[in-house]
Amino acid sequence: MLVPVLLAVIVALAGAVGFGLVQRRRVAERLAALERLVAGSGAEASQAVAPLVLDEASTPEGPQPLSSLRPSERVERLTAVVRDELRRGAEAAALSGQLARAIDALSQGVVVVDADRRPLLANSAGRAMLSGRHGMALVAAATVACLDDALAEGIAHREVDVYGPPQRWFRITGRSFGDDRDTDISGEAGAVAVIDEVTEEVRTDRLRRDFVANVSHELKTPIGALAVLAETAALADEASRDDLLKRLEGEARRVSATVDDLLELARTESGSSDRAVLVDVDGTLDEIVETVRRNESRRVAIQRGVASGARITGDPRELQAAVRNLVENAVRHSEPGGSVQVNAEVRSGRVVIEVVDHGEGIPARDLDRVFERFYRVDASRGRDTGGTGLGLSIVRHAVENLDGRVTVRSRQGAGATFTIDLPLTSLADETDVARAM
Amino acid sequence: MDVRKSFHDELEAVRADIVHLGGVVLETIPRGTAALLANDLPAARQIIAGDDAIDLAALELEERCYQLLALQQPMASDLRAVVTALWLTAEVERTADLMSNIAKATHRLKHNEIPPKLKGFIEQMGEEAARLVRMAIDAYVESSAELARVLDDVDDRLDDLHGDYIKAILRAAPQTDEDTQSVVQLALVGRYYERIGDHAVNMGERIQYMVTGWMPENAGAERARRLAEEGAPATAADGGASEPGPAG
Numbered sequence: 001m002l003v004p005v006l007l008a009v010i011v012a013l014a015g016a017v018g019f020g021l022v023q024r025r026r027v028a029e030r031l032a033a034l035e036r037l038v039a040g041s042g043a044e045a046s047q048a049v050a051p052l053v054l055d056e057a058s059t060p061e062g063p064q065p066l067s068s069l070r071p072s073e074r075v076e077r078l079t080a081v082v083r084d085e086l087r088r089g090a091e092a093a094a095l096s097g098q099l100a101r102a103i104d105a106l107s108q109g110v111v112v113v114d115a116d117r118r119p120l121l122a123n124s125a126g127r128a129m130l131s132g133r134h135g136m137a138l139v140a141a142a143t144v145a146c147l148d149d150a151l152a153e154g155i156a157h158r159e160v161d162v163y164g165p166p167q168r169w170f171r172i173t174g175r176s177f178g179d180d181r182d183t184d185i186s187g188e189a190g191a192v193a194v195i196d197e198v199t200e201e202v203r204t205d206r207l208r209r210d211f212v213a214n215v216s217h218e219l220k221t222p223i224g225a226l227a228v229l230a231e232t233a234a235l236a237d238e239a240s241r242d243d244l245l246k247r248l249e250g251e252a253r254r255v256s257a258t259v260d261d262l263l264e265l266a267r268t269e270s271g272s273s274d275r276a277v278l279v280d281v282d283g284t285l286d287e288i289v290e291t292v293r294r295n296e297s298r299r300v301a302i303q304r305g306v307a308s309g310a311r312i313t314g315d316p317r318e319l320q321a322a323v324r325n326l327v328e329n330a331v332r333h334s335e336p337g338g339s340v341q342v343n344a345e346v347r348s349g350r351v352v353i354e355v356v357d358h359g360e361g362i363p364a365r366d367l368d369r370v371f372e373r374f375y376r377v378d379a380s381r382g383r384d385t386g387g388t389g390l391g392l393s394i395v396r397h398a399v400e401n402l403d404g405r406v407t408v409r410s411r412q413g414a415g416a417t418f419t420i421d422l423p424l425t426s427l428a429d430e431t432d433v434a435r436a437m
Numbered sequence: 438m439d440v441r442k443s444f445h446d447e448l449e450a451v452r453a454d455i456v457h458l459g460g461v462v463l464e465t466i467p468r469g470t471a472a473l474l475a476n477d478l479p480a481a482r483q484i485i486a487g488d489d490a491i492d493l494a495a496l497e498l499e500e501r502c503y504q505l506l507a508l509q510q511p512m513a514s515d516l517r518a519v520v521t522a523l524w525l526t527a528e529v530e531r532t533a534d535l536m537s538n539i540a541k542a543t544h545r546l547k548h549n550e551i552p553p554k555l556k557g558f559i560e561q562m563g564e565e566a567a568r569l570v571r572m573a574i575d576a577y578v579e580s581s582a583e584l585a586r587v588l589d590d591v592d593d594r595l596d597d598l599h600g601d602y603i604k605a606i607l608r609a610a611p612q613t614d615e616d617t618q619s620v621v622q623l624a625l626v627g628r629y630y631e632r633i634g635d636h637a638v639n640m641g642e643r644i645q646y647m648v649t650g651w652m653p654e655n656a657g658a659e660r661a662r663r664l665a666e667e668g669a670p671a672t673a674a675d676g677g678a679s680e681p682g683p684a685g
Contacts (some may be wrong), residue, residue: 132457137460138461363474
């Protein structure tokens, strides 16, 4: 009886020992496989630790070959490595998210491609510029070409202007990046393009260049003419001298008008004055219309509309400068025998002054430039029309000094309407202004 | 290799290239208009010279579309996308030809000052034509049937402008043979802008087809369909039997 029981116990014990040995071997194989996986994963931490994990382990007694460690110690080591790696991964993901949001907040377009020209990243501004909408396809094509050049040569620049309208200018800079560069940031090679809209910069630069060129021309031309006329007058006979002297006077007046306008422009550009009084709009318009009528000789009829009864608060010189320049401009660009209308009315709590002519009109491409200093729609006719090219610039600044704005509507061959929009001074405001004075 | 992924990649590349070609042609509209109004012959020559490159690009796009049809045999919305790409390429290329014609007119008008009133009309027609083409490209980029649908209404303004422009030309009676030639050229310029608007409307119809499968109405086709339904006799042009004559 005892023998079979003993035999059964021995068999059971042998089975358990055998099973335990098999399980231990399986665990060891799986552990080794996990360690090889971690070492081969390419993660930064595992690359640093992999030799340690596979070949030796650090213990208080110093480096030990892994095989000398118990399985539980090896599991502990592996867990620490994986935990470290997960933490580094989470930090990298958070940093990557912050960087992506920062790049997305830029107003410039940013596009990143890898060495095979596959797109890696484009911020919102970049996606909008490259979408092809609103005729931006040229910018997209230039960006792709710039990235190609940057990958080939390291750095590339492109400039694109899109006619529109409105005309817009873009500057695209491309740079390549990669492991061979002198940087401590490792990673795959590629290229980045930054797309900058430089429309304002181009316009300002053009404004500056045109102003310098125009001032030189507007002053040098009559001064040169003065010199020539004076020389000729000195040698001329009695009969011709009178005519030459008249022309001398004309050129001197032209220089004087240009200098006066430059000074007026400087005054209006310097900002609004402290002199704020109640200004009768109808009275000012009537006075200016009367003055221009007296001085003009081209039989252009200047018509006044119904009185508005409007008043504004500000420096009366600003309103006079603005309206006088608009009326003179309208008369200058009207055909002889034509007409100009000068109206003022109150609309939605604002004072709206309109100066309407029926002359040659302004081409659409010039409409947003007519308020620039010395800008002339037809450069060749400037001296014929008698203007200095500064009038509309004076109008713009004078109206801004009165907290208003000036706009123009026009078509070629269909005249022009200039509109000044100003804040109305109500009766209650009038009392406040009177008290302040 | 995933064949469908490769088809969609190539289709996307074709779309991007059509948008780019559209953008290039769109640029020629305001530039060509400015050259005509300013009598800028070098700018006009640039537009004429650039038309060859546009023709080549259009031809290459067409071939790529044929390849897609032959090798991938797309169906349903994919088929509509490829067919639409073919149509749009042709419309864009034709628009470029019309701007090239306007540039050639600039040369022919070089000795004639265009009256300011007519310049104003030309400027407006140029703006409207550019606006229509820009809207058509945007509709294609966004696959927007709504935006595409609006093009026909917007084109009415260009048609009205063209009508007013012709009336203004007729009011200026030509005095010499040279004046007559100038009037003819100016009238043709107006026609070219009007045709650009029509091409933009066509693009809109094709885009609607691409997005929704809707086919544009055609008055002639509708008439023929109605006649067939009513069992109307064939016309002499068909070579068919005529109606029997009165008895006796």
